[in-house]
Amino acid sequence: MSALRISVSKAAAAVINAIISMVGLAVSIAPLSLGADGVADRGDQPPFAALVVGVVLGVLGLVGSIGIWRGERWGSLLTIGVRALDGLGSLFGVTASDLTLRSLAILSVVAAVLVIYLLLRRDVREPAEA
Numbered sequence: 001m002s003a004l005r006i007s008v009s010k011a012a013a014a015v016i017n018a019i020i021s022m023v024g025l026a027v028s029i030a031p032l033s034l035g036a037d038g039v040a041d042r043g044d045q046p047p048f049a050a051l052v053v054g055v056v057l058g059v060l061g062l063v064g065s066i067g068i069w070r071g072e073r074w075g076s077l078l079t080i081g082v083r084a085l086d087g088l089g090s091l092f093g094v095t096a097s098d099l100t101l102r103s104l105a106i107l108s109v110v111a112a113v114l115v116i117y118l119l120l121r122r123d124v125r126e127p128a129e130a
Contacts, residue, residue, distance in 0.1 A: 005071075006068070006069065006071050007123040009118045009119075009121055009123065010068055010071075010076070010118065010119065010123075011068075011069070012118055013068060013076075013079065013115045013118035013119045014065045014068040014069045014075075014079075015065070016111065016114065016115050016118070017061055017064060017065045017068070017079050017082075017083065017115050018061070018062060018065040020061065020083075020086070020108075020111050020112075020115070021057070021058045021059075021060075021061030021062045021064075021065065021082075022058070022062070024054050024057060024058040024061070024086070025054070025055060025058030025059070025062075027054065028051045028052075028054030028055045028058060029051075029055055031051060032048075032051055032052070032055070035048075036048040050089075053089075057082050057085060057086055060078060060082050061079065061082045061083075061086075063075075063078065064076075064078035064079035064082055065079065067079075068119070076119045079115065079119060080116050080119055080120070083111075083112040083115045083116050084112065084116065086108065086112055087108065087109050087111075087112030087113060087116075090105045090108035090109045090112070091105070091109060092105070093105025093108070094106055094109065
């Protein structure tokens with residue numbers, strides 16, 4: 001049985017995407033126990049619906065990373081979709097007045113662009129040895 005080989009760029013995209021997804025899950029799951037009213041009362045949290053979407057995108061991102069790692073095309077497509085949605089959603093935070101939120105939003109957009117770039121770039125194939 002031969003080992004499945006993926007390119008370095010796809011492996012990097014899978015790892016970066018998994019890290020982003022796990023961080024997103026951790027950040028989104030923590031305040032869910034407060035409920036919609038509790039989150040709204042705190043004021044320093046995103047809307048409850050955004051937290052739920054964050055959990056869904058986090059889970060889908062992890063599934064996408066597994067698909068990429070296994071060399072499945074659907075993994076790349078799923079990850080591109082998840083990162084595109086996450087990056088677009090983070091664009092709203094780029095204008096935040098809080099420096100920490102703005103920095104995290106910029107980092108999220110850059111990470112999304114990086115993962116998508118790594119997945120879409122053409123792999124350079126080495127010539128086969130004779």
